[in-house]
Amino acid sequence: MTAPVEKDTDVTMSNTEPSSEVEPLTVDDVQQNFAYLEKAVSNFDPKYTLQVLRGLPALRKRITPSVLVKVIESAYPVNEPSRKILLSYSGASASSIEDDSMDVDEPLAAVSILPEVDIFLHLLVQVWLLNQNEIAKLKEFNDYAIQKLQSYNRRSLDYLAAKVWFYYSRTKELLKESEETAPLLLAALRTATLRHDTETQASLITLLLRNYLLSQQVTKASNLVAKTVFPDSAGNALVARYFYYLGRIRAIQLDYSAAHEHITAAIRKAPQTQLAGGFLQTANKLNIVIELLMGDIPERSVFKQPLLEKSLVPYFDVTKAVRVGDINQFSETVAKHAEALKRDGNYSLVLRLRQNVIKTGIRTISLSYSKISLKDICIKLQLDSEESAEYIIAKAIRDGVIDATIDHQHGYMQSNEVLDVYSTTQPQETYNDRIKFCINLHNDSVKAMRYILNNHRADLEDAEKAREREKELANELQEGTDLDDDEADFDI
Known part of the structure; x- marks a missing residue:
């Protein structure tokens, strides 16, 4: 069973170059993201990094x-090795790169760039190469970007690292080299788990599950789910993907009840917008098949949703x-829609529905x-023999x-009188x-709710400590005054 290849909806973009008035605004927006990343590091607050990634x-x-x-020239010092490499992949001419490197006569003092800004610029180059469909160059650049990412050991790189690994895996998938990435992803998952990088850990788990399902290694995917713990604090997008892959694994393993729960959770977690249209269509397709395998008939309203109607x-x-x-x-019907x-x-899952039809x-x-x-009954259901019909009826x-x-001697089926359904446990x-x-x-x-940090409690604690310190100072001053009065009696 292969996992469906989701369409990269963000890749489709206009080929028209922005005007000279738009380019400075774009440069300002990127540099503003640099400020957000610096603020995220200085305040130890990942919400600023999330704000940058939401605008990506x-x-x-x-x-x-x-x-x-x-942006590369403004962010890196001239003597930074990454500057030349990024410029070479960003579409800059070779002559301009050489001229840029010849501008400085003497070696400059070492100026370190913020690692978060460095990785964000690598991420921008990844996105640019993917938009231009330069997959071969992107593959080369990904190796350098991963090497640069692994040279850092910072918790504040968690969200950016998750994105870099996503585009790395996506590139391998486009090149039909998904099987080669599993060992590297597993090593990265071990590192992220030891560092408690929850977002990177969640991203790598979903990428590995997708990798195993694409290569039809369902047993490995199931073992990965059993031996790993998906982070509870991961973003909704990653949680939705994880539940989708988990539902597909359970459906292949004939556990339709668990699969239905997981797919329902994935649909509920996903954003109900056009941006998530591809995921919602894929998840609802699998959910319909699972409901049919469970013996239920989906509601007609599911097929009439504007976002899903044509694809379903x-x-x-x-x-x-x-x-x-x-x-x-x-x-x-199956023969007509076999290609889709x-x-x-979902073709092999749909073929299982033949028993449900019978x-x-x-x-x-x-x-x-x-x-x-x-x-x-054999004639009506087009079964091979009466023995097959007898077995199916008995089941x-x-x-x-x-x-x-079933009357085995005379070869017929006797239906019992229909009872009141409310007298049963149904x-x-x-x-x-x-x-x-x-x-x-x-x-x-309740778990998805985000509460404001208890900053007011910290302020109250600081105020209480300040009052205690004032009392101590007052006591010390009082004791010092008494001591001075005692010493005054011995003055000559």
Whole structure:
């Protein structure tokens, strides 16, 4: 089972160069990001780094070679080795790089650039090369960027490192070299775990799961999930991806109930906007197949959402065939949409629905006929033999799909009288499932809340310490005054 290759929606950009008035504004925006990164380091507050990364999708569409050259030249000292390397990958001409290096007659004093700014500039070059579809150059540059990233050991690089690793893995995937990246990603995951870099750790786990699913190594993916702990404080985007891959693994392993819970959580965690449209479409496709495998029929409203309607047409046709229980219609539908299902990575899961179609057909027959021969069931469901029909009916009776008995001697199925559903445990089980879903939703909502830091408590503690210090000083002054009075009696 292969994981669907999600479209990189941000890569599509206008090829038109921004005007001379827009370029200075873009340079100012990048330099403003430098200020945010410096503030994040000085205040030990990652929210400023997150602010920089949130603006990256909009900024990457305005990046041009001239913008990159200007920001690189303004950020690095002339004698910095990274300056020349970044300029060579940013589209600057070789002559300008040589002229730039000849401007200084004497070696300058060592001026260190902030590591966060350094890695952010590497990230901008990665994004620029990916936008220009220069995958070969991007592969070369990624090796240098990863080497530079591994030379630092700073907790404040956590969010930036997660992005650098993402584009590194994406490049390998575009070059069909995903299998080669697994050892390096595992080594990076061990390092991130030891350093407690939660965002990098979460990103690397999702990248490894995607890598294993693309190469159909489901066992390795399952072992990775069992032996790692996904960070609770990771961003919603990474949590949604993790739940999606976990749901796909469980679906392949026939654990449809757990898979449905994970996919539902992934859809709920993902942003309900156009920017996340590709992920929502992919997750809903898998969720529909899982619901059908569980024996449920998805609501029609799922297929009528504007963001999903066009992409869910093949799955709507499959759902109709399963709901009717017509094996011919199901086979024709699967053959018609085989290419789309294979492209989504759900073809093998859809093929498993054939047994569900047969069960639905048997349920329909049991409701329509009080007594029917096994031969007629074979004709209606197009089964190979009466023995196959007898086996399938017996399994449906055991699973509670139908309420009937089989007369093996005379070769027919006898349907029992339909009982009141409220006299069974089915309403109680359904109500319990809904309560469980609401409780999980409440718990996830509470965990997702972000509270303001308790700065006021720190201020109160500082004020209390200041008051205690004042009391001590007052006591010392009082004791000093008394001592001076005593010493005054001995003055001559």
